[in-house]
Amino acid sequence: QKExxxxxxxxxxxxxxxxxxxxxxxxxxxxSFFWYRQYSGKSPELIMSIYxxxxxxxxxxxxQLNKASQYVSLLIRDSQPSDSATYLCAVKGSQGNLIFGKxxxxxxxx
Amino acid sequence: NAGVMQNPRHxxxxxxxxxxxxxxxxxxxxxxxxxxxxxxEGLKFMVYLQKENIIDxxxxxxxxxxxxxxxxxxxxxxxQQVVRGDSAAxxxxxxxxxxxxxxxxxxxxxRLTVV
Numbered sequence: 157q158k159e160x161x162x163x164x165x166x167x168x169x170x171x172x173x174x175x176x177x178x179x180x181x182x183x184x185x186x187x188s189f190f191w192y193r194q195y196s197g198k199s200p201e202l203i204m205s206i207y208x209x210x211x212x213x214x215x216x217x218x219x220q221l222n223k224a225s226q227y228v229s230l231l232i233r234d235s236q237p238s239d240s241a242t243y244l245c246a247v248k249g250s251q252g253n254l255i256f257g258k259x260x261x262x263x264x265x266x
Numbered sequence: 267n268a269g270v271m272q273n274p275r276h277x278x279x280x281x282x283x284x285x286x287x288x289x290x291x292x293x294x295x296x297x298x299x300x301x302x303x304x305x306x307e308g309l310k311f312m313v314y315l316q317k318e319n320i321i322d323x324x325x326x327x328x329x330x331x332x333x334x335x336x337x338x339x340x341x342x343x344x345x346q347q348v349v350r351g352d353s354a355a356x357x358x359x360x361x362x363x364x365x366x367x368x369x370x371x372x373x374x375x376x377r378l379t380v381v
Contacts, residue, residue: 200309202369205368252314252322
């Protein structure tokens with residue numbers, strides 16, 4: 157059974173701080189990893205994808221991948237109240253479907 | 267490009283009725299994925315379809331649930347004889363192919379309430 161694990165939170169950070177979200181996965185053969193953001197009552201939206209070991213930066217977001225440790229993380233710099241949402245980690249399965257973790261709820265306090 | 271279109275946005279059904287959820291993928295996308303999300307839960311994969319083919323239905327409950335993606339028209343997720351436990355948000359996503367390194371684009375979802 158392929159699994160994606162996330163700490164459900166809630167993770168609370170003050171405005172302007174760095175939020176760090178973590179994810180582990182069980183399938184060592186996984187090649188593609190994604191972070192989605194979901195606001196309450198809304199659909200998930202893709203914010204980052206990463207395929208190679210190391211860091212990938214996009215604006216205030218940095219995704220980190222360590223395939224040896226089967227670990228993916230998302231860093232949000234200069235966190236804003238508008239970043240308050242649930243962050244879903246997803247791993248692409250062998251058939252092409254995405255397998256999601258349960259999500260980490262982030263709360264950024266003004 | 268209108269994105270992934272799902273309808274209806276909200277659907278109320280009485281126990282025992284049928285629910286039909288529709289999904290039109292983005293233009294040029296031939297791969298459709300259905301997910302279910304219970305309150306305060308993550309997204310659970312249900313089924314992956316291409317035009318006229320079911321590729322992976324490993325997440326579909328064995329009874330009462332079916333899905334199709336005909337040559338013409340939207341993909342349909344059908345739930346027969348609904349029960350209270352079917353109440354959830356059902357999301358559809360599409361992609362241009364299963365290959366490559368792309369994520370999906372999700373529709374706005376259908377929120378099913380069984381009363």
